[in-house]
Amino acid sequence: MLQAGSKPSDRVRSARHPASADTPSGQGRDCGVGRAEVAAEGTIDLAHLARMTCGDKSLEAEVLRLFDRQAGMLLARMQQSSPKAVGAFAHTLSGSARGIGAWEVAAAAEGLEVAARGCDPTGFAEAHRRLAGTIEQVQAAIRALVAIR
Numbered sequence: 001m002l003q004a005g006s007k008p009s010d011r012v013r014s015a016r017h018p019a020s021a022d023t024p025s026g027q028g029r030d031c032g033v034g035r036a037e038v039a040a041e042g043t044i045d046l047a048h049l050a051r052m053t054c055g056d057k058s059l060e061a062e063v064l065r066l067f068d069r070q071a072g073m074l075l076a077r078m079q080q081s082s083p084k085a086v087g088a089f090a091h092t093l094s095g096s097a098r099g100i101g102a103w104e105v106a107a108a109a110e111g112l113e114v115a116a117r118g119c120d121p122t123g124f125a126e127a128h129r130r131l132a133g134t135i136e137q138v139q140a141a142i143r144a145l146v147a148i149r
Contacts, residue, residue, distance in 0.1 A: 043141040045101030064142045087116030108134045
């Protein structure tokens with residue numbers, strides 16, 4: 001049971017390794033789970049992604065590629081934009097990240113959105129670096145996942 005105030009990533013962790021009911025043979029998650037999927041578990045909630053795409057692997061791959069492209073474009077635009085525009089881009093990115101289950105990207109984007117409203121250049125720069133780092137991790141996971149789908 002989850003505690004009040006738990007983060008989405010806590011829910012993901014608690015749901016990631018369910019009892020052996022995952023496979024007909026009862027051997028658990030390790031059977032049939034590729035390395036790319038295991039590596040992506042820390043960055044993308046694959047169960048959430050499957051629910052959002054009704055389990056369609058082709059659609060999953062398309063949605064992941066779209067997010068990969070959008071995240072790269074928005075990060076590039078943020079480099080030359082005012083804090084107000086950066087906040088709007090971060091808001092968009094947060095929603096997209098939630099759609100694929102990239103909870104850390106969503107949280108980092110929300111942090112940047114808040115920082116964009118503030119007057120602290122150091123906090124703003126740190127929030128932007130954090131977002132860029134989380135996006136880089138998710139993009140690597142996406143590339144690995146899309147290669148096997």
